[in-house]
Amino acid sequence: MLFYHFSEDPNIEVFHPIDGKVWAIDEEHAVNYYFPRDCPRIIFSKSEHMTEDDLSRFFGHTSANTIIAVESRWFEVIRHATLYKYTFHEEGFELLDETAGYYISSKTIEPINVEPMQNLLDHIVQKGVELRITPNLYPLRDAIMASSIDDFSIIRFRNARNNILKPTDKEEFE
Numbered sequence: 115m116l117f118y119h120f121s122e123d124p125n126i127e128v129f130h131p132i133d134g135k136v137w138a139i140d141e142e143h144a145v146n147y148y149f150p151r152d153c154p155r156i157i158f159s160k161s162e163h164m165t166e167d168d169l170s171r172f173f174g175h176t177s178a179n180t181i182i183a184v185e186s187r188w189f190e191v192i193r194h195a196t197l198y199k200y201t202f203h204e205e206g207f208e209l210l211d212e213t214a215g216y217y218i219s220s221k222t223i224e225p226i227n228v229e230p231m232q233n234l235l236d237h238i239v240q241k242g243v244e245l246r247i248t249p250n251l252y253p254l255r256d257a258i259m260a261s262s263i264d265d266f267s268i269i270r271f272r273n274a275r276n277n278i279l280k281p282t283d284k285e286e287f288e
Contacts, residue, residue: 154251172257200227
């Protein structure tokens, strides 16, 4: 099994533990990180624990098993970003969270390969997920939190558009 780390930095030769951890992601969940680091996103997937109502409500109009939602103001940033996919052997890593696909190591890790990733939207679509572009992530986050969806991840939400702003409001990136 191989694990991955995605970065906008092309020059990482060695990964040193930060707060005692080197983080990696498995292949199944790697698509969740095909985004610039600070891009807020919500990822949710079908699961056997969902009610029929929630399955219909959230997945009724798609054949995808996983949906990733990002804010429209990030579209151009994603479109023009280049990421670097660092690949690791599984040795030295232990499972932290199976649902999220997180693995950690307390040791310094050297990647076995690094490759640039451009055209991130193409990479995302090729993984068979549905990519949704929305002006504001708050309504979706609130709906998921009130639902029976138990397979979800909310990443970098602190960078999401303020919930009180209207989609027409101008907001600069921080």
